[in-house]
Amino acid sequence: MxxxxxxxxxxxxxxxxxxxxxxxxxxxxxxxxxxxxxxxxxxxxxxxxxxxxxxxxxxxxxxxxxxxxxxxxxxxxxxxxxxxxxxxPKYQDTISKKIDSLRGAGEGDAALERAQVVLGQLDKEIVGAHGTGQKETVAPVAPVPGIRLIPVEVHEPSGGPLQTLISLINPLLGPLATTMLIIVFIIFILIQREDLRDRLIRLVGTTDIPHMTAALDDAGRRLSRLFLTQLAINSCFGAAIGLGLWQIGVPSAFVWGVLAGILRFVPFIGAVLGLVFPLILAISASPGWSMALWTVALFAALEGLTGQVIEPVFEGRTTGLTPVAIILAATFWAWIWGPIGLVLATPLTVILVVLGRHVEGLKFFDILLGDQPALSESEALYQRILAHDPIEAVEHAKAFMTAHSLSQYCDRVVKPALQLARKDADRGALEGEVLEGFHKTFQSLFADIAHEHWILRREKRADKEGRPGSLPIVHADQLTGRWASSAPFVSIGCHDCLDEAAATVIATLAETHGLPARVEKPQSLTAAELDKLDLSGAALICVSCLDLRTPARIQYAARRVRMKAPDAKLMLGLWTATDEAVLSSLTQAVNADYALATFHEAAASIIEEATGNLPSREGSRKSATAEDRAPIGTPKLVGGSAE
Incomplete structure (x- = not known):
């Protein structure tokens, strides 16, 4: 309610x-x-x-x-x-000849004939407006029998000097009053800038005055720089248009240059609107079509240069608006305030977005209109999985992995997404068929991501480029002891399918770096399924857990693993742990060999165990070029992962 x-x-x-x-x-x-x-x-x-x-x-x-x-x-x-x-009126003959030529190319065109008639009538009206002083002759009205006509005299009211002065001044009062009001507002805003800022801080709230003051000062400087830059760019654009039109020979080139500079404040369609009038005049003033073609070419060249080269260099992303937001803003402000609102649409919307970034109560402006992503990468991944639409998530992962390693993607994007799923599951928003669907989509998605990583790694190897955070690839002849078996690394979820998803992630990391691995379901640790679980060939077993609120559940799973594989080393993947104290206490409680909170550190530790070469983890993080030199195999996971 x-x-x-x-x-x-x-x-x-x-x-x-x-x-x-x-x-x-x-x-x-x-x-x-x-x-x-x-x-x-x-x-x-x-x-x-x-x-x-x-x-x-x-x-x-x-x-x-x-x-x-x-x-x-x-x-x-x-x-x-x-x-x-x-x-x-001088251009009427030129237009008539062009219409005749077009009509000759396609006779019977009624539209062209109507256009010529309209232009002829327009010419008569223009000539009549500049009349020769002759009075119109009105045909006398024939008398009607039986009706007596009464003569009526019409007298013009005698206007004194005051009335004449009022009639002259009255049309100017509105624009003059508006102009004076603007000047007064500007003077007081500039003089009392700090006082207005303080009042805005008081209006918003005084709980954090230093940060609010810094935010408003920063917003003011950014907006001033933005508007001055736009003014300078559009003024230069208008000047270039005016000079170009003058060189082409378009009449009143100065007018069209100023109009083009002003209309360019209108987003997207401003340059097109600025082209319409000089193009019509170029068609009317020139007997041929060259002037019109040169006019179109001038606008296209200058708009392309300004929009694609000059603005990105001098403005960058300073507007902070999405294209859809700009269109909506232009529509709204034009509806509210007419043509002037159309010109002011972008500046006014930028002000709202900047305020939304610094004022919590106006945050919705930044979310609705700003160009910042509405969802973080992990939130977007989580949403795509829930929507059973992993294609966009795979593309985002591919873009991320062009500059980072797969393990970094797992820590920065996948792990927070799983934590969001864990929170929703704990509060009952993710359960039953929805949770099962999330798990299936996640497994399929992560298999695709691993395959894209394999392709990108092959391309990087061909380009001889390394990526920060890459881990080395392990060859078969580098495996020591029990790691030479068919599946020396086993990954098990502690409790439910979300833990199994985390287990799939670490198993995928192991496989993509050359280590055989398999994933076991959490149900395999129950009393009913424990006898069927075969861990005889395992060298290292990782128990993954996203819910650390019940340590007894982790200890229960660890004891079952120890009982089935007493000779294997035990790793705890506590992916939601936030401090070393939690890792240390659980490590001592179950006597684990490893307790880690990041996928990168876990993968590095697995590689060190497999090769019998235990360098520092910092050294393993820096071995980017080793991944590019090593031959690449196709990752394969137990449980439906893609080749």
Whole structure:
């Protein structure tokens, strides 16, 4: 009930926040613009402060310079647009000729005919807008018998100077008020940056002020660097587009360059939107098709260079958003705030993701929108096994093993996945058919992973490259004593199929390094099955256990193993042990020869026992090149493992 109430409360709060953002956009939109611009201008303010300039003066200077540049750019754009509007009728003949040529290539095309008619009507409307001062003649209405017409006089209201002034100023009040509001917001945000930070810390919580302060400062620096980098890259992109279009001969190239730079803030489709208008104008202004083709080539080349070379070098992964998150963010902000929201979508979403990484209450933003993996490698492996879909897990394992050894993969990924399974089994979430299905899928999956490791090891040997943490391969002539038998290493699970899965892992490691091994089920240690268990040829027996809460169960299994194979050495694989005290106490309790908590150390100890050569484990970890020099056999496990 509490969980349901919390979910409903969260949904209600989300709906209220979205409604406020929609209906209060007249205020929130200038505030958002001011926030983004303040991130961009903050480094410049800090630079002036380093020159001993007081902060208020530095803020005013930077804001004045920034908005002077914006207003100057807007004035030039207005002139260019006005010139372009006056030149549009000149291109009507060119469009008509191209339509005629296309119609000649395929006569009977009604769509082209309709396009020509529409363009003709557009031309008449444009000419009429610039009219010659002639009045339209209206045909007199014929009198209707029996109806007397009453003359009506229409007088224009006399407007005084004040009314005229109001009519001129009224359309400018909205944009002017918004601009002034943005300027005021920026000035106060930059001047009171530390005060706003402290208030945010107070709002979030004061339990860890040092870390929260460092996190917010780091977030501010990262966002400032990101937005400045994007501004610089998009400005250079727009400048290059403008120069290129001017060289090609597209009219009003300056306008399209500025528009391309601005639209590039729109994710994915910004460059395409920036191409549409200059492409239409290139088709209209040139009698041939070369100008249009050069325009498309210019946009394709510059976007490819910017997106694939420049941005990865200067930005890297600084956005921290997944492609799906960028698309969803663009859709949401465009719905809330229109075209300006489309331009601000990426910066605003980046701010939410950065806050989500540092503020626990906003963590869901980082999970939903951030580019960090939602699950760790071990969690992803566990989930794939539960879903009975091991293909993706095999690919992840293959990618991991290109730079690491199989034993490291077992310790860093497989062991935590088995620990997650152990926890779920202990609380009753993994039992019965689900647990059995997990065990079967795990055995099949790990056999595939071992086979991929064999293939990768062969490729590494051909390339003469070693991997850190690799263990040496044992040849048949290196085996000593009882290790020359058919199955000198036996791996047994202590209690259930999860312990058997861990036993499969260590047996696989032994086989992939040249040592014959077999896996026995935990049921073989019960009184009913113990007589059937044959351990006569075993040189080393490993008892694997993931549940250390009941040491008596481990001691019981160890006693049964000692009774069946008194001459074999005993290894305890306590894969969830976290300290040496647990290993030491259980070793003394059962008089074991080894008690280890990592698969790498266990595999190294098995190799040392098999060869009769007991170097330090540190030396065994460094023998990476020995694995590449040794011939490779195909691993084979008891219990359905793949060749």
């Amino acid at each position: 509490n969980s349901t109430s919390s979910t409903l409360n969260a949904l209600l709060i989300g709906v209220i926040v979205v409604a406020i953002m929609f209906f209060a956009r007249e205020v929130l939109l200038p505030l958002a613009l001011a926030g983004i611009l303040s991130f961009m201008l903050a480094p410049l303010v800090r630079g002036l402060q380093r020159l001993r300039l007081p902060r208020p003066l530095a803020v005013v200077v930077v804001v004045l310079i920034a908005f002077a540049a914006i207003f100057g750019l807007g004035r030039v754009l207005a002139r260019q647009v006005a010139t372009l509007a006056g030149d549009l």
